[in-house]
Amino acid sequence: MKNLKIALSLLILICITSCDDFLSEKPDNRTEIDTPEKIKELLVEAYPQMSYFEIAETMSDNVFDSGLATTLVRNEQNYNWEINTEATDIDTQAYYWDACYKAIAHANKALEAIQELGSPASLNPQRGEALIARAYSHYMLVSLWSKRYNPATADSDLGIPYVTKPETELMTKYKRNTVAEVFAFIEKDIEEGLKYVTNDYKEPKFHFNVAASKAFASRFYLVKGNWDKVIELSNDLGSRPVGKLRDFSTYESIGVEDQQLKYGASDVETNLLIVSANTIVGRLYSLNRFNLSGLRRPEIYGGSTNLFNKAYYYNFYSSNGSITLFLPKFYEYFKYSNVTAGIGDPYVAEVLLSNDEFFLNRIEAHVMKGEIDTATEELEYFLATRTPTYNPTTDKLTEAKVVAKFPVIADEYTPFYNMTPVQTSYIKAIAETRRRDFIHEGLRWFDIKRFNIVVEHETSNKPTNTLVKDDNRRALQIPLHASSTGLELNPR
Template sequence: MKKLNPLYLMLLLISVSSCDDFLSEKPDNRTEINTPEKISEILVYAYPQMSYFDIAETMSDNVFDSGMAETLQKNEQNYNWEIQTETNNIDTQAYYWDACYRAIAHANTALQAIEELGSPSNLNPQKGEALLARAYSHYMLVSLWSQRYNPATASTDMGIPYVTAPETSLLASYERNSVQEVFDFIEADITEGLPLVTNDYKEPKFHFNKDAAKAFASRFYLIKGDWQKVIDLSNDLGSRPEGRLRDFASYDLMTADQQRVAYAASDAPTNLLLVSANSIIMRSASQSRYYLSGARYSEILGSSTSLFNKSWLFNFYSYNSSITVFMPKFYEYFKYTNVTAGIGEPYVAEVLLSNDEFFLNRIEAHVMAGQIDLATQELEYFLSTRAVGYNPTTDKLTEAKVVAKYPVIADEYTPFYNMTPVQTSYIKAIAEARRRDFIHEGMRWFDVKRFNIVVNHESYNKPTNVLAKDDNRRALQIPLHASTTGIELNPR
């Protein structure tokens, strides 16, 4: 188990600031990027340095109104799917939007430098990383600020600007590409970049290494419904990836703070891509009014929700007499800029891609490819690593058990593709497994969108707020500062 090195984080902060200054300068004033080392340095910052976890999680059906008096406006607005008015605080929609485009600018700067050097083969690893990083940030933007991908409407649905060149203006104006155009650009970057990425890094988990690149590609192709590509990408995992999934059982011997560090440790085999994000997600996950309510968490994490009817191995804690509960996933490092005044910036190591998600993507693809028996074996293995007292002799997963536990409800799950009743039950089971594994991490919101799941948010002394199917609020509103430069707003 490795803790993040505070010195590394301080250097990261200094470098991010200097790189942002570099990108805001006119081209004639910039230092020439003409060596592999300089290109690699730029690519360290080609990943969003802000977090989307708080935004996505609070919009999902993982959260409830606990009724606490104190709350942050941004959390309440996310909970009610309202236009967010806070623009100058971390964990806000505008901050994450900017972080993604800032990361894209770094990736594009690296790609331009590689091209100007003649695209030599010795720069293929940097080129591959830059392409994957550019694709990732655009993917996150279109996933949050556009409606779900549907090939029947994607050519007319509004996407986000796909930027493929470095900034040449401090206030550049961009038009929105369609969702289909954005997906085509993402796929082109993945296709070109995937064969080029490497594992040859001092800190490979903070870069698009080979496994991280394949895991991201599997997420993308799962959304597109290209099941065979998901299966092919995950073949190295196999149907029983022993030692490669998260070892929740080992957390029982740790304190809550030790678990926070272990969850995003670079030596955890499941963790494929990490980022040091400027975020207060550790505080939100444990103390926010609109999060996992102590009165309601058993609806998601009680033993009755397990296919084996056993308790989950997940450990939960509370700071406020069980009004809210949380899983210790985030360890905050506070970097002081003025120790006397107590001023600084909080940073949290976050897991962006993992073998846990990668394996669930594989299981889902097998279901949709009609390989139910194989999917049953894989899902049983996955759930066995999460169940207290799992007995391989008696705790057997069967098609009948999955169908009984997750019966088909008319118009509940409505992706753009057709599913048989059996497939629907299995997809619900996998989505519910993903929901629990990635609690607090926002992953549930993306399943809510792609499966078009209705969400009901109850509030004290207010009518229930319903997010209906195909509701316009499923796409975040474009940040105000972006719309003032000409980017078209989403309909409301």
């Protein structure tokens, strides 16, 4: 535990550098980034160091009205798919928007500095990292603030501004690219960046190393429907990634705090990219009324939802008598700026990319290519790591079991591409597996968007709020401070 705390503390110190104030400076006053060392330092800031987890999670069907007496304003607004009015507060939509564009600005400045130094081959790893980091932040922005990717409408759907050059004015005005344009830019940056990324870092899990870059690329190509690319990227995992997935059995004998530390630790094999996020996400289980509730937990985690009809490894805890529950994932490190006054900032080591997601992406791609036998074998392997009493002799996954457990419901899953009934059952099984594994982390929201799943949110003494298919609220509204500069709002 001591070593884990030290590692987290070092992560915080690494992320809080002299480059923090770089973007707040008038361009003419900025320090020149004119050495490889300064470029490396700048790239530490090329990652969104705020959290989207609570925003995306609360909009999903993982969250219910728990009946808790109080809640944060933004929690209720996210639950009802509304814009946050606490525009400058931590964990708000605007906070994450700004964090992404700040990260993009650092990536762009690094790329400009590399070019000004003559683009030497020695700086190719930094070039690759900057390109992938730029692509990632833009991908997160378009995934949250735009409609889902659909090639039939992407040429006219509003995307987000794709920024490729450092700002030279304090108040630069931007136009929104279309979703098609944004995806084309992302793909270009990914393809170029993958040529150069490396594992040559003192702390590779805090950078876009090779595996993290491929995992992010697989997420992108899964959304685009490029199944061959997803499989190609994940070939190093193979069909049985022994020792590369999260080993929940090692969490059984340790306390809650140690489980939180372990989940985001850099020495855990599955963790590919970790960021030190300025967030109170670890406190929100007890602060927020709209959360995973004790009464509704069996709907998601009951043994009957397991394809082996057995209990899962996931062990939940509560700080309010099981009104709301949490899976121990987020250890908060509080950095005091004034110990006497009790003033400071909370940070959490958040896992942005993992082998667990990477492997599930691979399985989904096999399904969509019609490789059902391979998908069945790989899905059984994954589920076995989540089922403590799994018996390889008797717990055999079959197509019949998948179809029976996840029957096709008309118009439930409607991606932009066609699926056979068998594919639909498997895709639902994989999406439900991803839903459970990444509880509290927001990934379920992105599946809801790309599969166009209807979500119903119930609130006591109010009519049910239904997010219908293609509902405009599936795209977050542009933050007020961005729209006030002329950026076009999303339709409502």
